[in-house]
Amino acid sequence: MKQSVLFILLFVSLGRIAAQNAEQCVAIAREQMALGNNVVARQMFQRVLFFDRKTYGIECYRELAELNLRTGNFGQSAFYFDLTYQNAKSDSAKNEALVQKAGALLLQEKYTEARREILLIQDQTEEWRKRKLLYLGACSYGEKDFVTSEKVFLQIVGDSANAQRAEVKKHFKKAKKINRKKPKTAKVLSMVLPGAGQLYAGDYRNALNSFGLNALMAYWFIYTTQTFTLGDAVLSTGSWVFRYYAGGYQRAPLLTEEVKDKKLKDNFQSLLRTVQAQ
Amino acid sequence: MKFTILSCLILSSWTLLPAQRPADYQLLDRAFEQKKKQRLTERFSESKQNKNELQLLLSGLFLTYKTVISSQDQNRCSFTPSCSEYGLLAVKKMGVIKGGISTFDRLTRCNGLSGKNYQIDPQTFHLIDHPRW
Numbered sequence: 001m002k003q004s005v006l007f008i009l010l011f012v013s014l015g016r017i018a019a020q021n022a023e024q025c026v027a028i029a030r031e032q033m034a035l036g037n038n039v040v041a042r043q044m045f046q047r048v049l050f051f052d053r054k055t056y057g058i059e060c061y062r063e064l065a066e067l068n069l070r071t072g073n074f075g076q077s078a079f080y081f082d083l084t085y086q087n088a089k090s091d092s093a094k095n096e097a098l099v100q101k102a103g104a105l106l107l108q109e110k111y112t113e114a115r116r117e118i119l120l121i122q123d124q125t126e127e128w129r130k131r132k133l134l135y136l137g138a139c140s141y142g143e144k145d146f147v148t149s150e151k152v153f154l155q156i157v158g159d160s161a162n163a164q165r166a167e168v169k170k171h172f173k174k175a176k177k178i179n180r181k182k183p184k185t186a187k188v189l190s191m192v193l194p195g196a197g198q199l200y201a202g203d204y205r206n207a208l209n210s211f212g213l214n215a216l217m218a219y220w221f222i223y224t225t226q227t228f229t230l231g232d233a234v235l236s237t238g239s240w241v242f243r244y245y246a247g248g249y250q251r252a253p254l255l256t257e258e259v260k261d262k263k264l265k266d267n268f269q270s271l272l273r274t275v276q277a278q
Numbered sequence: 279m280k281f282t283i284l285s286c287l288i289l290s291s292w293t294l295l296p297a298q299r300p301a302d303y304q305l306l307d308r309a310f311e312q313k314k315k316q317r318l319t320e321r322f323s324e325s326k327q328n329k330n331e332l333q334l335l336l337s338g339l340f341l342t343y344k345t346v347i348s349s350q351d352q353n354r355c356s357f358t359p360s361c362s363e364y365g366l367l368a369v370k371k372m373g374v375i376k377g378g379i380s381t382f383d384r385l386t387r388c389n390g391l392s393g394k395n396y397q398i399d400p401q402t403f404h405l406i407d408h409p410r411w
Contacts, residue, residue, distance in 0.1 A: 099302070106309035131302060138306050206349070213350050247351040261312075268310040276303050 022052040026059060033063065038071050058087045062097075069104055078104035095121050095128055102135050111142035130156060134275075141268055146175050156275055164274060171271040178263045183253030190249035197252030201259045210248040217241045318344055322363065324370050332374055340366045356390050358404035368409040380409055 020028070029044030045060045045067070053060075065080035078101050085097035098117050105114035118136055123129040133156050140149035150172040157164045181201065190197030195211030198204075221241050224233035318341055319326055325337040343362055355361050364384050369377035384407065396405035 103305040103309065106306070109309075134302055134306070138309070142310075209346060210350050213347065243352070243354070244347075244350050250352055251350070265310045265312050269307055272303055272306055272310075276300070 022048050022056050026056055026063075029063065033067060038067055042067055058084060061087065065100065065104070069100075069107075074104045074107045078108070091122050091124075099131060099135065102139075106135075106138060106142065109142065111139045114142075115139040138268075141175070141264075141271075144179055144264075146172050146179070153271065153275060164277070167274045168271065171267055171274065175264060175267050178260055178267065181256055181260055183256045186252040186256040187249050190252040194245060194248045197249060198255055201252065201256040202263070203255050203259055206251075206255060210244075210251075213244050214241075214248060217244055322366065324366055327370070333370065336369050336374075337366065355388055356393070356405055357384070357388060357396075357407045358399045358402050359408070361385055361388050364407070364409055371409055377409070384409075 025044050025048045029041045029048070032038075032044065033041040042064065045064050048056050049060045061080045061083040065077045065084060068074070068077035068080060081097050081101035081104055085094055085101060088094045088097055098121050102114040102117040105111075105117065115136065118132055118139065121128060121132045123132045133152050137149050137152035137156065140146075140152060150168065153168050153172075154165060157168055159165075186197035186200050188197075189200050190210070193211075194214035195207040195209075198207035198210055217237065217240055221233050221237045224237050322340070322344070325341055328334040328337055340362055348362065357364065359367060361381070361384055365377070365381040368380040368384075371377065372380060387407075393405060396407055398404070399406050
């Protein structure tokens with residue numbers, strides 16, 4: 001009996017020495033996060049959540065959300081920011097979590113969902129009103145609703161800054177012009193003349209490449225027709241001619257979307273710099 | 279005098295430092311950042327590891343084909359890695375003669391009729407066939 005009690009006491013005391021409490025775990029996890037050991041940090045935070053969700057829940061949710069945002073897991077990040085929002089006590093903490101969640105959604109290009117989160121913000125102060133407007137403007141821009149986005153950004157800039165208002169209007173004029181390009185038009189143009197669709201999209205390198213390759217194939221086809229017969233040319237070169245001709249017009253719409261997306265994003269970044277300079 | 283010059287220098291260097299962007303602007307900037315396209319030499323890192331001039335020439339031909347011809351084509355090859363990638367890998371792995379024969383063998387099999395003999399890659403839905411002798 002005595003021996004058993006002694007053993008139990010010994011094990012309990014050993015356990016007390018070796019184990020970390022939740023506070024220490026959070027500290028270690030933060031340290032690991034700062035060092036860039038994201039896997040270890042994530043495991044530690046999840047361990048704390050498992051054992052002491054009540055006390056450290058909100059801290060761990062926030063840190064896990066930040067961690068996922070940093071590592072590019074934007075879906076998980078939005079999930080943890082949502083939990084942070086649900087567990088936050090004050091209005092400002094709730095607002096901050098909503099903004100962060102909207103950011104994670106914007107990073108996934110989920111503009112409508114991000115707008116839904118932003119609209120939940122309680123904008124009682126001027127600072128929150130401006131932040132809300134900034135995100136709403138970004139959401140509208142992402143949804144390609146440039147009219148609404150322009151109105152919002154003009155509100156952010158204010159009535160007095162005339163030069164900046166003009167600059168914002170210029171950016172939106174440019175955005176509308178970029179958005180006017182249609183993938184279907186690019187496809188039709190490429191069908192009429194190989195490379196024309198790529199030229200319309202604004203990708204000059206691909207336009208030249210497509211035109212050159214198709215010209216070469218056409219030359220090969222004509223040469224074979226003149227040297228041998230039309231039947232021979234169709235049999236030997238027809239599939240190659242069609243392959244690159246079809247490839248050109250099938251790629252043109254995708255290329256148009258790609259170039260449009262790139263130009264719109266560049267324009268938005270430039271717009272942000274203008275607004276920020278205020 | 280020295281102190282004045284020093285303080286002026288410190289102040290001027292301070293203004294030259296890039297201003298820290300507020301977190302909201304940084305986040306939005308990141309959200310509207312263009313995704314970087316991988317360069318061909320990064321995608322096919324094997325094309326950079328050449329042991330002799332012949333391999334260098336073949337790698338060059340492969341990259342030219344990928345840039346000029348394959349970029350204008352539809353997604354036609356039924357295998358993963360594609361026939362051109364297979365050719366490059368085979369030559370690198372087995373040498374010019376064996377690799378060349380292996381590549382010609384692959385080209386004869388790339389016809390859409392041999393699906394049942396291979397496993398399917400769940401990501402690309404192409405038939406998996408790596409170079410082996």
